[in-house]
Amino acid sequence: MAERHLEIEQKYDAAADFVLPGLDGLPGVAALGEPEVHELHATYFDTADLRLAANGITLRRRRGGTDAGWHLKMPAGPDGKQELRAPLGRPLVVPARLAGLVAVHTRGAELRPVATLQTTRTVVRLFAADGAELAEVADDLVTGRGLDAEPERWREIEVELGTGTPELLKAAGKRLRKSGAKKAKSSSKLGRLLGDAVVPSQAAAARSAARSRIAAATGNGKAPALTTGEVVLAYLAEQVEAIVHFDPKARLGEHDAVHKMRVSVRRTRSALRSYRSVVDTGRTRPLGPELRWLAQELGEVRDREVLRMRFQGAPDFLLDDLERQERAAYRRLNACLKEPRYFELLDELDRLIADPPLNAEAGKKARKELPGLVTKAWDRMAGEYASIKTAADPDTARHETRKEAKRARYAAELAVPVLGVAAKRVVEDAKRIQGVLGGYQDGVIAMEHLAEAAKRTRVPAEAFTLGVLYGKEKCEAERARDQLATTWSRTLGPSF
CATH class of the missing domain: 1.40.20.10 (CHAD domain)
Structure with a gap:
C-alpha cells in the first residue's frame, strides 16, 4: 500500500541573490530549526505526450533527503496536493500501485523518464511552543534537464504546512514577497522545466x-x-x-x-x-x-x-x-x-x-426544447408508477419506477441552468420518489444478504441474530413501500 500525505504548500520564484528573510514572529512560530542541507536527485516519469503534466500530476523517483522514494502528486485544491509515496524500488519500474492511480490518464501508454532535477535544498523548520512542526521553508537551487534539452538553472522557495494554519502560510508568503520573491509562475518544478511542451x-x-x-x-x-x-x-x-x-x-x-x-x-x-x-x-x-x-x-x-x-x-x-x-x-x-x-x-x-x-x-433553442424533454422523462416515470397496481410482480414495477425516477431527476438536473427553479422543483420531486423507492430497495437487498448469511451459519445464536435483523429490515422496507403513495400525491410534476 502506498503511503498517503496531503501536501499544502506555496511556491515562489527568487533571484540568484535572494536572501531568505527572518522567519521568526510568524503566526504560532516559537522556534526555528537549524538549517539543513540536502542534495536531491529526481527523475520524473510521464507518457510521451506528457498526459500527467497536462493534468497537474507529477510522478517522480527521488534520491536524497528524508523522503527518498517514489512520489505521486495529484491536485487537491488551490494550494494542496495529494501525495502518495512508495519505496525506491527499481529505477525504471514505476510501482504498480502508483501507475494504477494515474491509469485513467495513461490508459495503457508507457510511463518513461521525461526530465531530471538536481536540487540543493536548504530547509528551515518552524516549530510551535510545544515542539510541533508547523511548517518548513525550503530554499532550492535547481538544475533541470528535459529530454533533448539544455539544462536550466533557477532558484525557488517552497513553504509547506505541517500542523500550521493557513494564516501561517499566508504570512510567510507575504514576508517572502516583501523580500523580493514572487509567486511562482508554475505550480511545480517539472511544469516550469517543460513549459510549452505541456499541452x-x-x-x-x-x-x-x-x-x-x-x-x-x-x-x-x-x-x-x-x-x-x-x-x-x-x-x-x-x-x-x-x-x-x-x-x-x-x-x-x-x-x-x-x-x-x-x-x-x-x-x-x-x-x-x-x-x-x-x-x-x-x-x-x-x-x-x-x-x-x-x-x-x-x-x-x-x-x-x-x-x-x-x-x-x-x-x-x-x-x-x-x-x-x-x-x-x-x-x-x-x-x-x-x-x-x-x-x-x-x-x-x-x-x-x-x-x-x-x-x-x-x-x-434550449429554453423552448428542454421543457418537453424533461416532461417526457417525467411521464415515463409516471407510467411505471401507474403500472405498480396492476403488475404481476409489483417489486419489479417498483424497481423500474425507481430507475425512471433517477432518469427524470437527471434530465431535470441537466436543464437547471436554463429552466432554473422550475427544473429544480422537478429534481426535488423525482429525488423524493427515488428516495422512498431506494429505501424499499435497500431493505430488500439487506434481507437477501441476511438470508444468504443465514444459510452459511451453523451457530444457533448467529442464526437467531440474523433472523431478528431480517425482521427489522422487513418492517423498514414495508414502511418505505407504504410511504410511496403519500409521497407521490405530494409531487407536482413539471410545470414549465
Whole structure:
C-alpha cells in the first residue's frame, strides 16, 4: 500500500541573490530549526505526450533527503496536493500501485523518464511552543534537464504546512514577497522545466470549453440563448470530468468516491437516453452497454458499502463477513479499471465531448426544447408508477419506477441552468420518489444478504441474530413501500 500525505504548500520564484528573510514572529512560530542541507536527485516519469503534466500530476523517483522514494502528486485544491509515496524500488519500474492511480490518464501508454532535477535544498523548520512542526521553508537551487534539452538553472522557495494554519502560510508568503520573491509562475518544478511542451488534451480542452460556454451564458443572464446541444454537451462534459476525477479516489477506497463515480456514470448514460433526440444515436448507442457494465462493476463495491453502513452496530461475525466481501469487491473493481475495455470507454467518452455527435435538433433553442424533454422523462416515470397496481410482480414495477425516477431527476438536473427553479422543483420531486423507492430497495437487498448469511451459519445464536435483523429490515422496507403513495400525491410534476 502506498503511503498517503496531503501536501499544502506555496511556491515562489527568487533571484540568484535572494536572501531568505527572518522567519521568526510568524503566526504560532516559537522556534526555528537549524538549517539543513540536502542534495536531491529526481527523475520524473510521464507518457510521451506528457498526459500527467497536462493534468497537474507529477510522478517522480527521488534520491536524497528524508523522503527518498517514489512520489505521486495529484491536485487537491488551490494550494494542496495529494501525495502518495512508495519505496525506491527499481529505477525504471514505476510501482504498480502508483501507475494504477494515474491509469485513467495513461490508459495503457508507457510511463518513461521525461526530465531530471538536481536540487540543493536548504530547509528551515518552524516549530510551535510545544515542539510541533508547523511548517518548513525550503530554499532550492535547481538544475533541470528535459529530454533533448539544455539544462536550466533557477532558484525557488517552497513553504509547506505541517500542523500550521493557513494564516501561517499566508504570512510567510507575504514576508517572502516583501523580500523580493514572487509567486511562482508554475505550480511545480517539472511544469516550469517543460513549459510549452505541456499541452492540454483535446478532450480536456473541449470539456473546459463546454462548461465555460454555460457559465458565461448563465452568468450574463443569457441562458435562453443557449442551444439544446450546448446544454446537453456541458452536462456530459461535467460527468466525464467527474468520472476521471473520482477514478483514483475510487481505487484508493476514499469515502464515497465509488458512489460519486457511479452516479456520474449513470448520469452520463441517462442523459444519452433522455436526450437521444439531440444526439446521433448511431454513435452514442454503443456507449450504453459499456456505461452499464462500468456502473455494475462500481455497484458491486457500493452495495457492500451500503450494507456495511446499514449494519453498523451488528454483531462482529456479520460485519467481518461484509468487510471481507467489500475488500474482494474492491479487488475486482481495481482489476476492472485496468482493463483495455475501460480505457476504450474513456477514449470514447473523450470523443463524445471533443467531437459531439449532435444532430439538427441540437441547434434549437434550449429554453423552448428542454421543457418537453424533461416532461417526457417525467411521464415515463409516471407510467411505471401507474403500472405498480396492476403488475404481476409489483417489486419489479417498483424497481423500474425507481430507475425512471433517477432518469427524470437527471434530465431535470441537466436543464437547471436554463429552466432554473422550475427544473429544480422537478429534481426535488423525482429525488423524493427515488428516495422512498431506494429505501424499499435497500431493505430488500439487506434481507437477501441476511438470508444468504443465514444459510452459511451453523451457530444457533448467529442464526437467531440474523433472523431478528431480517425482521427489522422487513418492517423498514414495508414502511418505505407504504410511504410511496403519500409521497407521490405530494409531487407536482413539471410545470414549465
